[in-house]
Amino acid sequence: MTLLQQMESLKKTPLYDRHAALGGKIVNFGGFALPVYYSGILAEHEWTRKSCSVFDVSHLGEVRVQGDRAFEFLQKRLTGDLQKLEDNKILYNVLCSEEGKALDDVLVCQATHTDFYVIVNASNIEKDFEEFRRYVPEGVKLTNPSAEIACLAVQGPKSEEILEKLFGFKLKDLRYYYFKEEKFKNEFVWVSRSGYTGEDGFEIFSSNVFSTALWDRLVNDGKVQGVLPAGLGARNTLRLEAGNVLYGNDMDETTTPLEAGLGWAVSFTKGDFLGRSALLKQKEEGLKRKLVGFKVLEKPIAREHYPIYSQGKKIGRVTSGSFGPTVGYNIGLGYVEKGFEVPGTPIEIEIHGRAVPAEIVRRPFITLKHKR
Amino acid sequence: MIDTSKLKYTATHEWVSLSGKTATVGITDHAQKEISDVVFVELPKPGRVVKQKEAAMVIESVKAAFDIYAPVSGKIIKVNDKFKDSPELVNKSPYEEGWLYQIECSDLSELNSLLTEAQYQSTKRNAH
Numbered sequence: 001m002t003l004l005q006q007m008e009s010l011k012k013t014p015l016y017d018r019h020a021a022l023g024g025k026i027v028n029f030g031g032f033a034l035p036v037y038y039s040g041i042l043a044e045h046e047w048t049r050k051s052c053s054v055f056d057v058s059h060l061g062e063v064r065v066q067g068d069r070a071f072e073f074l075q076k077r078l079t080g081d082l083q084k085l086e087d088n089k090i091l092y093n094v095l096c097s098e099e100g101k102a103l104d105d106v107l108v109c110q111a112t113h114t115d116f117y118v119i120v121n122a123s124n125i126e127k128d129f130e131e132f133r134r135y136v137p138e139g140v141k142l143t144n145p146s147a148e149i150a151c152l153a154v155q156g157p158k159s160e161e162i163l164e165k166l167f168g169f170k171l172k173d174l175r176y177y178y179f180k181e182e183k184f185k186n187e188f189v190w191v192s193r194s195g196y197t198g199e200d201g202f203e204i205f206s207s208n209v210f211s212t213a214l215w216d217r218l219v220n221d222g223k224v225q226g227v228l229p230a231g232l233g234a235r236n237t238l239r240l241e242a243g244n245v246l247y248g249n250d251m252d253e254t255t256t257p258l259e260a261g262l263g264w265a266v267s268f269t270k271g272d273f274l275g276r277s278a279l280l281k282q283k284e285e286g287l288k289r290k291l292v293g294f295k296v297l298e299k300p301i302a303r304e305h306y307p308i309y310s311q312g313k314k315i316g317r318v319t320s321g322s323f324g325p326t327v328g329y330n331i332g333l334g335y336v337e338k339g340f341e342v343p344g345t346p347i348e349i350e351i352h353g354r355a356v357p358a359e360i361v362r363r364p365f366i367t368l369k370h371k372r
Numbered sequence: 373m374i375d376t377s378k379l380k381y382t383a384t385h386e387w388v389s390l391s392g393k394t395a396t397v398g399i400t401d402h403a404q405k406e407i408s409d410v411v412f413v414e415l416p417k418p419g420r421v422v423k424q425k426e427a428a429m430v431i432e433s434v435k436a437a438f439d440i441y442a443p444v445s446g447k448i449i450k451v452n453d454k455f456k457d458s459p460e461l462v463n464k465s466p467y468e469e470g471w472l473y474q475i476e477c478s479d480l481s482e483l484n485s486l487l488t489e490a491q492y493q494s495t496k497r498n499a500h
């Protein structure tokens with residue numbers, strides 16, 4: 001297949017024509033044709049931190065789980081304790097294999113106690129649906145409405161004020177990781193206070209058809225209020241500074257959530273779940289490696305797959321790396337062997353054939369601005 | 373303003389300006405747009421001898437690291453020292469202030485294998 005054929009075979013979100021018309025630089029992301037940037041990654045990153053950006057994240061998938069036994073089913077299939085949920089609340093979870101390996105990281109949204117939406121990563125939609133289907137009991141209905149649901153992430157310190165102004169939404173009392181139904185032009189949408197950038201922000205879920213009206217209001221009428229569209233490049237540098245893991249980079253089917261530093265999303269006290277015994281064993285035996293944040297002490301950027309050394313001995317690998325536009329230096333995430341994970345530990349990263357000094361640091365790399 | 377029609381080009385998006393045996397090397401406007409936001413330029417060491425088409429240096433943008441190939445063989449005699457403070461010059465002025473390095477050509481006949489501006493523009497189109 002040529003590059004052109006490959007690009008043409010990609011799935012498109014309902015906003016594809018908007019991205020193209022705005023001059024977005026389109027790339028393949030998880031099988032979707034999406035803009036990596038419009039004006040530039042740095043400018044869009046900085047704009048998000050100081051004002052408000054809108055990102056098309058319609059590539060995210062949704063698995064709807066309904067029925068009297070839906071709660072019990074998800075409680076056994078995911079790592080977190082879903083007792084923490086209530087109606088209109090969201091919980092971060094990991095979907096694990098029996099061996100405790102991470103198949104995906106997901107958000108569980110409880111509409112009611114018998115109706116849940118599980119938000120999954122674009123590249124994992126089919127896999128996750130199959131993983132749920134394999135274990136689904138009688139009396140639980142699974143559907144995959146991913147291709148009909150669009151999502152816009154509106155992120156940055158001015159998001160609340162701007163959304164209230166543009167759409168008349170009431171968002172002041174919406175708490176972090178909660179969602180509510182709102183209405184715009186007689187259409188119902190879901191608005192959650194959530195995001196990936198480390199800023200205050202919202203995600204708006206709507207039908208595909210209606211997403212263009214939301215986008216146009218944000219991008220056209222929102223411009224004077226301080227909204228600009230941003231692409232996946234800025235989304236990546238923003239999430240990295242916020243210390244958020246990216247499935248496929250920082251976590252995959254070879255790593256467990258404990259190794260990825262997601263022990264807080266794993267409940268050993270809630271009862272049995274798929275992967276529990278493997279994870280418990282790993283916890284009791286102690287982790288052999290851990291995902292850490294690092295700061296590169298020189299100019300070159302440590303990128304995905306670059307080897308990490310300590311005094312000449314290989315101790316791990318980089319899983320994400322970039323220049324951090326807000327912090328002003330090069331940062332990244334990577335796995336290191338046990339004993340090297342303590343902040344302050346000096347390491348070296350092989351970059352373009354040279355050992356470049358770096359240091360383990362605490363993540364997030366910035367102060368998170370989420371509203372509690 | 374530099375007259376870009378007087379430059380020679382490579383299919384890998386470098387440009388060359390020849391004066392005597394000294395070739396000044398940079399990347400094209402098309403290349404800087406593709407690379408986007410340059411944040412670091414790792415220049416070759418002066419004195420290094422490179423072969424034509426060898427990866428001589430690296431330009432890093434936020435999204436990726438890009439190898440920049442030597443358009444001709446020879447010895448690196450001078451590098452642009454402005455990138456330490458201003459890597460964005462590659463984006464802002466790819467043909468002038470953003471030149472990368474100078475090379476003393478060891479085989480001037482290699483220049484014949486390079487593209488004219490018109491040829492470069494048409495290869496660029498075919499690649500898309």
